[in-house]
Amino acid sequence: MHARVNTIFGRRDKVAAGLALAEGTDRAAVEASFGNLGLATFADPDAGVIVAVSYWNEPARASAPTLTAARAAVAAAAGGDLVAESYAVAWQLPATASPGATVRVDRLQIDTATAGAGLRERLVRHVRHVPGFCGAELLVDRALGAGMLVTTWTSDSDAQRVDAAISAVRDGGTTTTETYVLVRGRAGQDR
Structure with missing residues (x-):
């Protein structure tokens, strides 16, 4: 995809x-x-x-x-x-979030050989069961060695609470972290 x-x-x-x-x-x-x-x-x-x-x-x-x-x-x-x-979609943990949820975008440098495979396992281990976590995906540009880790949270406070956990799962240095409000998710992924 x-x-x-x-x-x-x-x-x-x-x-x-x-x-x-x-x-x-x-x-x-x-x-x-x-x-x-x-x-x-x-x-x-x-x-x-x-x-x-x-x-x-x-x-x-x-x-x-x-x-x-x-x-x-x-x-x-x-x-x-x-x-x-x-981007190529490297992996997804399907998001089940309502409009108004917080979307956090961490722009990363990634290992193009693995396309963030280890990142998915670490994210599941560190963040999946944190209250407020709704879903995640990693988008990858292999030519640039760049990725976008997109995580969705029920609220801004939930997204902020996991800064340390997100830092722990990065493959490389984040160039930016952006925070948005979900307007509408993909069909079948809105609650």
Whole structure:
């Protein structure tokens, strides 16, 4: 499975308009596309950031012209710029979170030979049974040796409580940690 991560750096006063479009015609276009395996959206309204992660059976399917136009329309509605990244999905612990849950994104340097296989085992051991844990996935760009560890929590306080545990499971140094609010998960993964 492959993931396309679209991050829009917009204006705080236009995030709601961008999200409305992303959750309306954009979601419909993505989910109706051949090869699509779902779409998750999360945002940081205070920073003006919207993130949409679409999942695909083949990475090329994420670049269809209609989808490119839909992404551009969401960026324009949010008054911002779009950054698109492509990843392979190394592994998932399916998320069962409600809208409003906290999504934590830890950007990591990873060992491309193992694609974070050891990270999954350590995460399960250290974090899986922590109250508030909803799910996790590791997205990997093998060419860059980069990964995105995406974990979902019932609340921001739950996500903050596990900083030490997340630090203990990293394969490499984190370049950034970002926190968002779940707008809507992939079909079948919302509660």
